[in-house]
Amino acid sequence: MSEFHRKIERNTMRFVLAIIVVASIGGIVEIAPLFTIKSTVEAAPNMRVYTPLELAGRSIYMREGCYACHSQMIRTLRDEVERYGPYSLAVESQYDHPMLWGSKRTGPDIARVGEKYSDAWHVAHLYNPRDVVPESVMPAYRWLLRNELRIDDLPGHLRAMRDVGVPYTDAMIENAAKDAFGQAAPESDAAVGVTERYGAATHMRAFDGNAGRLTEMDALVAYLQIMGKLTDAAQKTEQTKIGE
Amino acid sequence: MIARLTVAERQSALLILIVMSFLGLAMAAAGRGTPFGLHGFLVIAASIGVGLPLLRKFYAPEPDPAQFEQYYDDPTKVGIVLAMLWAIAGMFVGVWVAALLAWPDLTIDAAWASFGRLRPIHTSGVIFGFGGNALIATSFHVLQRTSRARLPDQLSPWFVLLGYNLFCVVAATGYMMGVTQSKEYAEPEWYADIWLVIVWVVYFLIYIRTLARRKEPHIYVANWYYMAFILVVAILHIVNNLAVPVSFGDFKSYSAFSGVQDAMTQWWYGHNAVAFFLTAGFLGMLYYYLPKRAGRPIFSYRLSIISFWGITFMYMWAGSHHLHYTALPQWVQTLGMTFSIVLLVPSWASAGNALATLNGAWHKVRDDATLRFMMVAAVFYGISTFEGSFMAIRAVNSLSHYTDWTVGHVHAGALGWVAMITFGSIYALVPWMWKRETMYSARLIEVHFWLALAGTVVYVFAMWNSGIIQGLMWRTYTDSGTLAYSFIDSLVAMHPYYIARAFGGLLFLLGAIVGTYNVLMTIRVAKRERAQSGGGTDVPSYGRDPVLQAGE
Numbered sequence A: 001m002s003e004f005h006r007k008i009e010r011n012t013m014r015f016v017l018a019i020i021v022v023a024s025i026g027g028i029v030e031i032a033p034l035f036t037i038k039s040t041v042e043a044a045p046n047m048r049v050y051t052p053l054e055l056a057g058r059s060i061y062m063r064e065g066c067y068a069c070h071s072q073m074i075r076t077l078r079d080e081v082e083r084y085g086p087y088s089l090a091v092e093s094q095y096d097h098p099m100l101w102g103s104k105r106t107g108p109d110i111a112r113v114g115e116k117y118s119d120a121w122h123v124a125h126l127y128n129p130r131d132v133v134p135e136s137v138m139p140a141y142r143w144l145l146r147n148e149l150r151i152d153d154l155p156g157h158l159r160a161m162r163d164v165g166v167p168y169t170d171a172m173i174e175n176a177a178k179d180a181f182g183q184a185a186p187e188s189d190a191a192v193g194v195t196e197r198y199g200a201a202t203h204m205r206a207f208d209g210n211a212g213r214l215t216e217m218d219a220l221v222a223y224l225q226i227m228g229k230l231t232d233a234a235q236k237t238e239q240t241k242i243g244e
Numbered sequence B: 001m002i003a004r005l006t007v008a009e010r011q012s013a014l015l016i017l018i019v020m021s022f023l024g025l026a027m028a029a030a031g032r033g034t035p036f037g038l039h040g041f042l043v044i045a046a047s048i049g050v051g052l053p054l055l056r057k058f059y060a061p062e063p064d065p066a067q068f069e070q071y072y073d074d075p076t077k078v079g080i081v082l083a084m085l086w087a088i089a090g091m092f093v094g095v096w097v098a099a100l101l102a103w104p105d106l107t108i109d110a111a112w113a114s115f116g117r118l119r120p121i122h123t124s125g126v127i128f129g130f131g132g133n134a135l136i137a138t139s140f141h142v143l144q145r146t147s148r149a150r151l152p153d154q155l156s157p158w159f160v161l162l163g164y165n166l167f168c169v170v171a172a173t174g175y176m177m178g179v180t181q182s183k184e185y186a187e188p189e190w191y192a193d194i195w196l197v198i199v200w201v202v203y204f205l206i207y208i209r210t211l212a213r214r215k216e217p218h219i220y221v222a223n224w225y226y227m228a229f230i231l232v233v234a235i236l237h238i239v240n241n242l243a244v245p246v247s248f249g250d251f252k253s254y255s256a257f258s259g260v261q262d263a264m265t266q267w268w269y270g271h272n273a274v275a276f277f278l279t280a281g282f283l284g285m286l287y288y289y290l291p292k293r294a295g296r297p298i299f300s301y302r303l304s305i306i307s308f309w310g311i312t313f314m315y316m317w318a319g320s321h322h323l324h325y326t327a328l329p330q331w332v333q334t335l336g337m338t339f340s341i342v343l344l345v346p347s348w349a350s351a352g353n354a355l356a357t358l359n360g361a362w363h364k365v366r367d368d369a370t371l372r373f374m375m376v377a378a379v380f381y382g383i384s385t386f387e388g389s390f391m392a393i394r395a396v397n398s399l400s401h402y403t404d405w406t407v408g409h410v411h412a413g414a415l416g417w418v419a420m421i422t423f424g425s426i427y428a429l430v431p432w433m434w435k436r437e438t439m440y441s442a443r444l445i446e447v448h449f450w451l452a453l454a455g456t457v458v459y460v461f462a463m464w465n466s467g468i469i470q471g472l473m474w475r476t477y478t479d480s481g482t483l484a485y486s487f488i489d490s491l492v493a494m495h496p497y498y499i500a501r502a503f504g505g506l507l508f509l510l511g512a513i514v515g516t517y518n519v520l521m522t523i524r525v526a527k528r529e530r531a532q533s534g535g536g537t538d539v540p541s542y543g544r545d546p547v548l549q550a551g552e
């Protein structure tokens, strides 16, 4: 072995090539099949895409670093399923570019937080968590209520999402800014067409309690309320993998 | 320093800065009023900041040709100082976020100061700012000494060092403004990522070109690790950051991958950022500075080979241990677990090789805090890799995942291994670089050592406790078969440990401040003494003091 190695370590290019080859194998064997083996991601025909408002909320979730403390991945363990709900399926984050599974639970998992609390609870909680959960260590996000949501660039965001494979239609992209406003102002003209494009179950309401003004709070709460609700595949799947 | 560049190098440098200023201008124009635009102005400011001193010495005469007979260490010197400054900044933010978890209301109502935005400043600040600068600085030093060849030119090392620091500053300021991809350890957005690729290619070329000029037939072990660090980080960085930007002018991009494929790609990246950034590069340091300081050759050449190729091959399989019991197919989880366990063999081969090298020099370890830093680093390397392999077992991970146990493991590696080997190496390197017998104060190294060790122990024990308590509380059932504790119950139980962690971190930070003071004072004293000191024998190709080859 030593003799063979002494040959390699005398030649830079040989050494470089050896490192590249040896280091590439693991990734190729483990990652490439995930794109080709069909059973990796379950089928969920009724899976819907994020509305522009929810997508904007998701960007705020990332911007504020919520993922650093909250996971969105319920593991196949009995206590997790009892605490948080059915374990997460791969298909549920199929449109998540990138995924936000998280790696640390300073706060609880929120993969299924959608519709668990009222909008008003979320607004109060984000404004000052200790008003509703006295022991919480979560930061207060008061500026979300102050900041108007930027929507003029949303068509570009949907288009980029389509470029990476999310099935947004031309109509969705064209109407993205209007739909974002309309979703949080259901009485306004802008609300027309949102449910046609995103489904009758789309939440149409003033998430921050004020329909006249579209804030970052609207977007983030809209996103929180859709978590775990893009498809009901998990509820319909028998929980056979628990403890495996 | 600038007058030591050749006239042609100064001209090329100016050209690069002009091109960068225009790039910055284009960014500022395209992203008016947004973080992207502000980063444009930052690029312009950085170009001018480097350009002004350059212009001041632009017409200085050609440097004395005698300097080309000596090693080129200016970038290493600056890199050392930058590493120490990043250490203070990154660890200060670490203590800050630790305090926020203990006392969440001790803050101001400003977005940039909230936990979620500060935390990546901490991780990037210490890993990339402190670790990265230390790696670049030491790699240039080790590369030249073990090849007995000078760096191929004087411009590209500066491009790498300063360009890399521009990347770090763009990253950290970006997080404050909410610019992040949210991928752990790969948070910087697309434009910073592209810039880093350019910097990295130049870095790789420096390595290749210097090795091509080497006067030693063999490539020394330390360079194997530095090369693996450079090459594999490039592969990981490019693949994991593939993304489609919203537009030129918008900082935001959408990852090419989604869901489960993204998770696997991200943790293939994430775990190997640990392996090739936080481990391979620092093993390079270990393999040079430890034998050099101890005055003994590496214990076993054979072990070096086994551990090098074992690490290079096996780490790349292990990323899926971050995804146990998730929606990732089980066959991938099983593969990740298996390789993580076997990984203990090459890891302990390295740690053992380092400790066996010290055999016969234990009296030096006792008396010399610099060598003790390196010894303790090797021990913590052994501890954290053992812990890692243990946590990669699915049943263990079901308890440890998502808890502070992971954070404890991280900092056993980060404080005990990464930071300790870096401080040890820097204390060895600084006197050589500034041509002095010793550091300014041996006492202060001793003080730093004990602060660092105490801080690490307090931090790690606090997190082991809190993590295991947390994990157990989440899964405890009452007699009637219901969950015994609410999530908030477990959070309340963490409070004392969060305070202890902040205290341990503070000790560690104080140590880093003491160390920086010592380095800066050494530089000052050395400058005062420079008149008397000669060039020494630390010169290419005919250095009297032979480099330590493995097996020699």
Ligand code: HEM
Pocket (backbone or CB within 6 Å): A103, B184, B270, B274, B278, B279, B318, B321, B322, B323, B340, B341, B343, B344, B347, B381, B384, B385, B386, B387, B388, B389, B390, B391, B392, B393, B397, B400, B401, B402, B406, B409, B410, B413, B414, B417, B418
């Ligand atoms: C044989 C070597 C090692 C193995 C098998 C290993 C294994 C692991 C495991 C199982 C986790 C927990 C993953 C999870 O549950 O989320 C982890 C996390 C981590 N380890 Fe290691 N580890 C090793 C060495 C190291 C070293 C030397 C460091 C150095 C500094 C390190 C840094 C980290 C970091 C930063 C994380 C946290 C990742 C995150 O969740 O953000 N590891 N490692």
Ligand code: HEM
Pocket (backbone or CB within 6 Å): A068, A103, A104, A106, B091, B092, B094, B095, B096, B097, B098, B099, B119, B122, B123, B126, B127, B131, B184, B406, B407, B410, B411, B414, B415, B418, B419, B501, B502, B504, B505, B506, B508, B509
């Ligand atoms: C003064 C010393 C330090 C203190 C007080 C400190 C504190 C912290 C805190 C509070 C967190 C967040 C944990 C959480 O979210 O629950 C953290 C995360 C982290 N720190 Fe440090 N840290 C220090 C030094 C370092 C150093 C020197 C490194 C690396 C070289 C490092 C690497 C990391 C990493 C990789 C994480 C992310 C862990 C994960 O995601 O699992 N830290 N640190």
